[in-house]
Amino acid sequence: MPKFQSTQIHEFITQTCEAMGSAQREATLVADQLVEANLAGHDSHGVGMLPSYVDGVLNGRLQINSHPTVVVDNGALITFDGNAGYGQVNGFEAMQAATERAGEYGVAVVGLRNSYHIGRIGHWAEQCAASGYASLHLVNVIGHPPLVAAYGGAEARFGTNPFCAAVPGRNGRPGFLLDMATSIIAAGKARVAANKGVKVPPDTIIDADGNLTDDPNAFWYTDPSGRRGGALVAFGDHKGSGLAIMCELLGAALLGGETAHPKNARDGRIINNMLSVVIDPGAMGNAEAYLDEIEAFRDFVLESKLRADCDQILVPGQPEDVAREQRAEGFEVDPVTVDQLRNSAQRAGVSESVVRETFG
Numbered sequence: 281m282p283k284f285q286s287t288q289i290h291e292f293i294t295q296t297c298e299a300m301g302s303a304q305r306e307a308t309l310v311a312d313q314l315v316e317a318n319l320a321g322h323d324s325h326g327v328g329m330l331p332s333y334v335d336g337v338l339n340g341r342l343q344i345n346s347h348p349t350v351v352v353d354n355g356a357l358i359t360f361d362g363n364a365g366y367g368q369v370n371g372f373e374a375m376q377a378a379t380e381r382a383g384e385y386g387v388a389v390v391g392l393r394n395s396y397h398i399g400r401i402g403h404w405a406e407q408c409a410a411s412g413y414a415s416l417h418l419v420n421v422i423g424h425p426p427l428v429a430a431y432g433g434a435e436a437r438f439g440t441n442p443f444c445a446a447v448p449g450r451n452g453r454p455g456f457l458l459d460m461a462t463s464i465i466a467a468g469k470a471r472v473a474a475n476k477g478v479k480v481p482p483d484t485i486i487d488a489d490g491n492l493t494d495d496p497n498a499f500w501y502t503d504p505s506g507r508r509g510g511a512l513v514a515f516g517d518h519k520g521s522g523l524a525i526m527c528e529l530l531g532a533a534l535l536g537g538e539t540a541h542p543k544n545a546r547d548g549r550i551i552n553n554m555l556s557v558v559i560d561p562g563a564m565g566n567a568e569a570y571l572d573e574i575e576a577f578r579d580f581v582l583e584s585k586l587r588a589d590c591d592q593i594l595v596p597g598q599p600e601d602v603a604r605e606q607r608a609e610g611f612e613v614d615p616v617t618v619d620q621l622r623n624s625a626q627r628a629g630v631s632e633s634v635v636r637e638t639f640g
């Protein structure tokens with residue numbers, strides 16, 4: 281598979297966004313997040329998302345050069361409307377406000393509603409951790425048909441609704457970072473698997489007849505009326521399904537955002553709503569004791585005897601750190617995604633020479 285330097289892909293993304301009219305800062309924020317997702321090992325939220333952003337801009341559903349606007353400002357509590365602008369700008373500016381308010385009040389509760397796709401949620405927890413803050417993020421996904429079935433159901437009723445929580449470590453990086461879709465696999469992972477022609481893990485998809493399967497194409501199946509026939513399975517049976525439902529309610533309804541209900545418009549946009557709670561550890565207790573405590577706990581977890589069928593123990597956030605080390609010299613992009621990128625760059629108006637410089 282073709283391998284690329286992160287700087288090459290970063291440049292390609294900024295050029296594509298700028299060709300469609302984005303200001304340089306916006307294009308850079310988009311490129312930063314997508315490339316960092318690839319580097320963290322999450323190709324589902326990396327450069328492969330760019331074609332859907334190009335579609336969004338060209339069909340007028342993704343607003344360029346837009347900023348989040350304040351809907352409610354009650355000191356430690358702020359709600360923003362993302363105005364269907366780039367999630368990379370909305371997320372960055374909402375987290376900037378969140379860390380400023382957490383510095384002032386010890387805690388900030390920030391709602392971001394109606395943003396275009398905000399990508400890998402761990403990115404926002406990392407921004408909070410870089411300022412020394414712990415954070416929780418509950419997110420829903422609407423705008424396209426639902427993707428995930430409620431426990432017991434065979435039809436999709438909500439999005440892959442990610443949950444993320446992180447505590448800061450000593451070096452401006454999260455000490456622990458849990459960042460996960462509430463479906464067993466993220467929808468993007470089914471897209472990457474279908475593009476590569478490989479299976480997904482067993483029993484992670486429900487086909488149109490209600491059977492569990494490992495075929496990613498069963499998820500993308502749509503009936504002649506255009507209704508999606510497949511669904512993703514929520515993790516942990518009723519527990520993951522319940523957490524996904526709380527992401528709809530706390531992550532969206534509570535802040536005036538829309539839930540994945542059929543009465544809410546479905547026009548093919550990828551809209552996220554996110555509730556973030558950002559906490560200054562120094563304001564809650566003793567910041568130094570807290571850092572000692574999380575390090576001691578990490579050692580205790582990692583020193584456990586291994587389960588018979590496992591060959592290692594990792595803490596949340598560690599797989600991403602391992603991927604960053606492995607991908608420091610570049611990362612692979614599968615040929616189907618490369619074709620999609622070439623095609624979307626042309627539609628965005630990127631010059632043929634830039635496309636050739638990147639992809640040969």
Ligand code: NAD
Binds near residue numbers: 440458460464593
């Ligand atoms: P994943 O299953 O790869 O990882 C989930 C979490 O588990 C991570 O915190 C990871 O560090 C940890 N982890 C992974 N393997 C581990 C192991 N062996 N031991 C211990 N911990 C381990 O992630 P996912 O659920 O596929 O989600 C991928 C990304 O998709 C996330 O970044 C998420 O934010 C993003 N996402 C975004 C949206 C959106 O609409 N914006 C929707 C869904 C998912």
